[in-house]
Every structure is written in C-alpha cells, then in structure tokens.
Amino acid sequence: PVSKKAKMRDGGTDELDVCQQLLGELETHQDAWPFLKPVNPKSVPGYKKVVKKPMDLSTIREKIANKQYSCLESFTDDVNLVFDNCERFNEDDSEIGKAGHIMRRFFNKRRAELLK
Numbered sequence: 001p002v003s004k005k006a007k008m009r010d011g012g013t014d015e016l017d018v019c020q021q022l023l024g025e026l027e028t029h030q031d032a033w034p035f036l037k038p039v040n041p042k043s044v045p046g047y048k049k050v051v052k053k054p055m056d057l058s059t060i061r062e063k064i065a066n067k068q069y070s071c072l073e074s075f076t077d078d079v080n081l082v083f084d085n086c087e088r089f090n091e092d093d094s095e096i097g098k099a100g101h102i103m104r105r106f107f108n109k110r111r112a113e114l115l116k
C-alpha cells in the first residue's frame, strides 16, 4: 500500500484520501452504531430542540461523495460535530455517551497517525 509519507505528497487528493480512510474506519468501528444514521427526532424526544446542527456518519459519507469538503479540516469539523452533539444530548456514563467518547478518542488517534 501507499506509504503514509506519500499520502501527504500534495494538498487536495491526499487530504481526501485521508478523509475517506478515516471515515471507513469510523463506520466499521464496533461502537459506531449510534452514529451510522441521522438520529430520528420522532423516536428521540427533545433531540430536535436540543441539537441545532445534527450530523452523522452517513451524512458525512454523502458530503464526501458530493465533494462538499474542501480540506481535512472541514471534514474534521463535521466529525467533531457528531461527537459534540452526542456529549450535549447524552450522559457520559450512558451507552451512547460512552460510545461517543470512545469514537472521539479513536478518531483523534487515527487522524494523528495518518498525518505523521
């Protein structure tokens, strides 16, 4: 496979490669289940009022496909939005709250590794 160093040859495509690599790893993580699809406001009372900017991994996948991310930073902002929304709405010691913390730590670790 392409070496990590080569990944950071030039801005554009390489950053997009890193986004796709990271998103794939988030989607297949065992604790990703709360974040795979948009939260259904009908089945989660209060969510619509509390969470002003909903975001989830399938929406991020769609945005990548539609070339809506200009750089790794704009992609990172949406990933962080997923986990910030989660912290806002869920107790830290709840199942979904714990999954959010695990997934955020995993994302930050893998992003740092891929940028080395």
Ligand SMILES: Cn1cc(C(=O)NCCCNC(=O)c2ccc(F)cc2)ccc1=O
Binding pocket: 033, 034, 035, 036, 039, 040, 044, 085, 086, 089, 090, 096
């Ligand atoms: C991020 N967030 C999610 C929920 C939530 O209830 N989300 C639906 C989870 C139900 N989804 C599954 O159980 C599932 C999904 C995919 C899969 F492959 C297996 C199981 C509530 C508050 C909140 O802040």
